[in-house]
Amino acid sequence: MTIHAIRTFGDPVLRMPTKAIEDIDATVHNLARDMIETMYDAPGVGLAANQIGIGRRIAVFDAQDDLGPRVMINPVIVETSGEFEYDEGCLSVPGYYWEIVRPGFARVQALDLDGNEVEYAGDGLLGRVLQHEVGHLNGELLIDHLPKRVRKKALKEIREDKLGIN
Numbered sequence: 555m556t557i558h559a560i561r562t563f564g565d566p567v568l569r570m571p572t573k574a575i576e577d578i579d580a581t582v583h584n585l586a587r588d589m590i591e592t593m594y595d596a597p598g599v600g601l602a603a604n605q606i607g608i609g610r611r612i613a614v615f616d617a618q619d620d621l622g623p624r625v626m627i628n629p630v631i632v633e634t635s636g637e638f639e640y641d642e643g644c645l646s647v648p649g650y651y652w653e654i655v656r657p658g659f660a661r662v663q664a665l666d667l668d669g670n671e672v673e674y675a676g677d678g679l680l681g682r683v684l685q686h687e688v689g690h691l692n693g694e695l696l697i698d699h700l701p702k703r704v705r706k707k708a709l710k711e712i713r714e715d716k717l718g719i720n
């Protein structure tokens with residue numbers, strides 16, 4: 555098993571939509587294992603493949619609900635509802651948290667490592683992590699969900715941090 559370096563804000567791979575996985579072979583199983591290990595090492599509650607530079611549609615998460623780590627392959631959000639403000643962070647934008655408003659409830663359909671159709675649904679942390687990780691696989695980042703003016707300020711802060719101005 556390998557712990558991978560996590561790509562951070564500014565790396566173009568984070569903005570590229572990932573490609574669907576057609577064969578859930580040994581490579582995909584190994585990738586999932588490495589992603590789970592990398593997520594826990596970070597530590598974080600979710601990780602998408604493009605965050606370690608792999609442009610495939612697979613993410614892992616642990617919603618801290620005693621069910622342990624779970625894998626979603628080719629996930630699609632099929633339902634959301636409500637509204638929920640949550641102090642959201644991202645391993646690819648380390649050190650930053652923003653109060654981000656998104657739907658509270660989310661339902662995702664995906665495949666597991668055996669190729670079975672699975673559904674993950676819930677609110678709270680689970681609802682948020684599902685939306686956050688599927689967002690990554692679509693080339694989104696959490697700052698995309700900030701109101702325009704807040705986003706502008708956030709981008710300026712991140713850039714200045716990266717340049718070591720602060």
Ligand code: NI
Pocket residue numbers: 643644645646686690
């Ligand atoms: Ni993230």
